[in-house]
Amino acid sequence: xxxxxxxxxxxxxxxxxxxxxxxxxxxxxxxxxxxxxxxxxxxxxxxxxxxxxxxxxxxxxxxxxxxxxxxxxxxxxxxxxxxxxxxxxxxxxxxxxxxxxxxxxxxxxxxxxxxxxxxxxxxxxxxxxxxxxxxx
Amino acid sequence: xxxxxxxxxxxxxxxxxxxxxxxxxxxxxxxxxxxxxxxxxxxxxxxxxxxxxxxxxxxxxxxxxxxxxxxxxxxxxxxxxxxxxxxxxxxxxxxxxxxxxxxxxxxxxxxxxxxxxxxxxxxxxxxxxxxxxxxxxxxxxxxxxxxxxxxxxxxxxxxxxxxxxxxxxxxxxxxxxxxxxxxxxxxxxxxxxxxxxxxxxxxxxxxxxxxxxxxxxxxxxxxxxxxxxxxxxxxxxxxxxxxxxxxxxxxxxxxxxxxxxxxxxxxxxxxxxxxxxxxxxxxxxxxxxxxxxxxxxxxxxxxxxxxxxxxxxxxxxxxxxxxxxxxxxxxxxx
Numbered sequence: 421x422x423x424x425x426x427x428x429x430x431x432x433x434x435x436x437x438x439x440x441x442x443x444x445x446x447x448x449x450x451x452x453x454x455x456x457x458x459x460x461x462x463x464x465x466x467x468x469x470x471x472x473x474x475x476x477x478x479x480x481x482x483x484x485x486x487x488x489x490x491x492x493x494x495x496x497x498x499x500x501x502x503x504x505x506x507x508x509x510x511x512x513x514x515x516x517x518x519x520x521x522x523x524x525x526x527x528x529x530x531x532x533x534x535x536x537x538x539x540x541x542x543x544x545x546x547x548x549x550x551x552x553x554x555x556x
Numbered sequence: 557x558x559x560x561x562x563x564x565x566x567x568x569x570x571x572x573x574x575x576x577x578x579x580x581x582x583x584x585x586x587x588x589x590x591x592x593x594x595x596x597x598x599x600x601x602x603x604x605x606x607x608x609x610x611x612x613x614x615x616x617x618x619x620x621x622x623x624x625x626x627x628x629x630x631x632x633x634x635x636x637x638x639x640x641x642x643x644x645x646x647x648x649x650x651x652x653x654x655x656x657x658x659x660x661x662x663x664x665x666x667x668x669x670x671x672x673x674x675x676x677x678x679x680x681x682x683x684x685x686x687x688x689x690x691x692x693x694x695x696x697x698x699x700x701x702x703x704x705x706x707x708x709x710x711x712x713x714x715x716x717x718x719x720x721x722x723x724x725x726x727x728x729x730x731x732x733x734x735x736x737x738x739x740x741x742x743x744x745x746x747x748x749x750x751x752x753x754x755x756x757x758x759x760x761x762x763x764x765x766x767x768x769x770x771x772x773x774x775x776x777x778x779x780x781x782x783x784x785x786x787x788x789x790x791x792x793x794x795x796x797x798x799x800x801x802x803x804x805x806x807x808x809x810x811x812x813x814x815x816x817x818x819x820x821x822x823x824x825x826x827x828x829x830x831x832x833x834x835x836x837x838x839x840x841x842x843x844x845x846x847x848x849x850x851x852x853x854x855x856x857x858x859x860x861x862x863x864x865x866x867x868x869x870x871x872x873x874x875x876x877x878x879x880x881x882x883x884x885x886x887x888x889x890x
Contacts, residue, residue, distance in 0.1 A: 444621055448872045448873055452870075456868060470873065481599070487599040487600075489599055
């Protein structure tokens with residue numbers, strides 16, 4: 421379902437998509453895609469679904485430029501236990517792939533998606549517990 | 557009890573009058589006034605600052621992300637609420653009401669299930685689908701779901717699964733004298749009838765005495781004039797675990813949009829009873845649940861399995877409400 425999101429310059433994708441209500445819908449679709457994707461589904465085994473959805477709502481809010489409380493430390497702490505299960509760059513790529521797909525569905529533009537992917541990439545080192553490199 | 561003026565809006569928080577200044581949230585105003593509310597993200601994400609309106613309507617943006625049942629009960633996020641009208645708020649998160657009840661009847665519904673019927677000596681607000689804690693005079697307590705619909709039934713009916721070594725259930729089944737008085741506390745639970753609209757289809761899936769709250773939800777929905785389909789699955793190990801089949805078949809016979817489907821894990825079973833794992837039966841019959849509201853009550857492992865399955869079948873997470881039943885003793889049979 422495409423939404424017309426011709427909006428004033430300077431507003432965030434978060435605002436243009438429809439704010440918190442849109443995030444609700446986005447998380448529902450995003451999380452479902454992750455659970456159905458055999459490449460990443462195993463990382464979600466035994467996870468409390470509601471808590472997981474709340475975390476993803478925070479993540480999606482952050483990468484779309486909304487008000488968030490996410491920190492690099494959260495990202496590190498939240499994913500550290502998954503490294504032992506084999507979490508690596510390929511899985512971060514899957515996340516970014518699904519993220520782009522659902523944001524397109526919800527009406528984001530290709531330029532928006534590029535920007536979201538950049539933001540998501542900016543936490544890649546935190547997610548994979550690597551030393552933070554200079555960005556750029 | 558609210559005054560809107562140039563300075564802001566006056567609200568009542570647990571009997572205290574607090575002015576929410578223009579631009580402030582309820583959370584900001586409470587903190588400024590020395591009323592403590594737990595909080596963290598202040599962005600509507602962590603839900604720590606959940607509070608409940610007991611009068612007035614919370615601003616819609618303060619209920620985004622909450623499930624329908626909570627929103628319908630008046631829960632909202634203090635950090636997202638910028639009220640413009642009358643609002644009375646309670647910070648009392650846990651439902652802590654107490655009432656006295658008297659045991660008036662005990663009926664065996666299945667090989668190991670009784671319906672214990674209590675007369676309310678006093679009462680507190682409660683809804684079909686919720687549970688209460690039953691407290692004996694010596695302090696022994698157990699939680700049971702409310703089987704009735706408060707608006708339709710004068711009594712408190714509980715379906716009690718009897719564990720022969722269960723301190724409360726064996727006592728209720730074999731020893732408790734009719735007219736015994738007990739205390740009930742509560743209510744708790746989110747499994748209440750709170751659809752997005754009267755047309756939203758409802759999937760109700762129960763195992764064992766998880767049937768109790770879901771019969772209540774189904775009857776409340778029918779009484780409310782629900783127009784969407786109401787599908788009730790009741791699963792058990794074998795036919796001994798199924799009960800109230802006649803009542804539910806009658807309900808289905810008189811309401812075209814109410815569907816009752818009993819099922820057993822192991823046969824043999826009578827005609828009309830599905831055989832096989834409940835999750836598989838539901839998946840086969842309802843592979844697409846987009847737009848549905850789902851209520852799940854019963855064995856915790858199955859509830860979690862079904863939660864995931866129903867979500868993957870298209871139900872939105874906020875439309876799936878569940879009440880896993882955790883037994884305090886090992887079941888003698890399942």
